[in-house]
Amino acid sequence: MFKYQATDLGLTLEAEIDCEESLACIREVFGDKRRYLQILANFISNSLKFTDKGGKVTVSILILEQQEIKEDIENNALQKYIKFKMIIKDTGVGISQEGLKNLFVDFNKLEENQQRNTSGTGLGLSICKRIVEQMGGVVKVESTLGVGTEFHIDLRAKTKHIVT
Numbered sequence: 796m797f798k799y800q801a802t803d804l805g806l807t808l809e810a811e812i813d814c815e816e817s818l819a820c821i822r823e824v825f826g827d828k829r830r831y832l833q834i835l836a837n838f839i840s841n842s843l844k845f846t847d848k849g850g851k852v853t854v855s856i857l858i859l860e861q862q863e864i865k866e867d868i869e870n871n872a873l874q875k876y877i878k879f880k881m882i883i884k885d886t887g888v889g890i891s892q893e894g895l896k897n898l899f900v901d902f903n904k905l906e907e908n909q910q911r912n913t914s915g916t917g918l919g920l921s922i923c924k925r926i927v928e929q930m931g932g933v934v935k936v937e938s939t940l941g942v943g944t945e946f947h948i949d950l951r952a953k954t955k956h957i958v959t
């Protein structure tokens with residue numbers, strides 16, 4: 796879906812999420828794995844929207860740590876956890892210092908981007924941040940005007956299998 800959109804816009808979308816390890820990690824995460832992909836999709840669509848022709852959007856998922864914790868002492872069972880990071884990086888218009896302060900505010904679309912962003916609702920980022928935080932995760936952003944933007948989503952989730 797995004798590949799099609801990116802080609803249409805004359806952009807390069809480089810997804811490193813088809814790497815076996817990353818996919819296995821997402822696949823094995825307990826709960827609704829679609830939730831993670833939906834969050835990811837929100838950030839990717841922003842990057843595509845705010846990157847000009849010839850630019851590049853890179854998506855990667857990294858496994859940071861895997862743990863086995865004895866939660867159920869009676870049954871001696873181990874619960875497996877996985878800490879992972881989703882990174883969405885673009886070479887787009889970037890966000891100003893002022894913009895970064897208001898980035899996650901509900902309904903907020905930055906003044907600096909008004910022209911290219913007539914259709915947005917300004918809700919995507921604030922909702923995604925809230926959902927990630929409810930899941931115990933953190934969203935971080937680094938951006939330079941005219942250079943690009945990088946979002947990091949750090950998450951920890953229960954998993955069925957340790958990925959080796």
Ligand SMILES: Nc1ncnc2c1ncn2[C@@H]1O[C@H](COP(=O)(O)OP(=O)(O)O)[C@@H](O)[C@H]1O
Nearest residue numbers: 841842845904905908915916917918919920944
């Ligand atoms: N990758 C990005 N590069 C530049 N600006 C961005 C990026 N992602 C988000 N923004 C800015 O943050 C605002 C809020 O994003 P979002 O909540 O997803 O709203 P929407 O996409 O509906 O405008 C956007 O309107 C835009 O100004």
Ligand SMILES: [Mg+2]
Nearest residue numbers: 841915919920
């Ligand atoms: Mg959006």
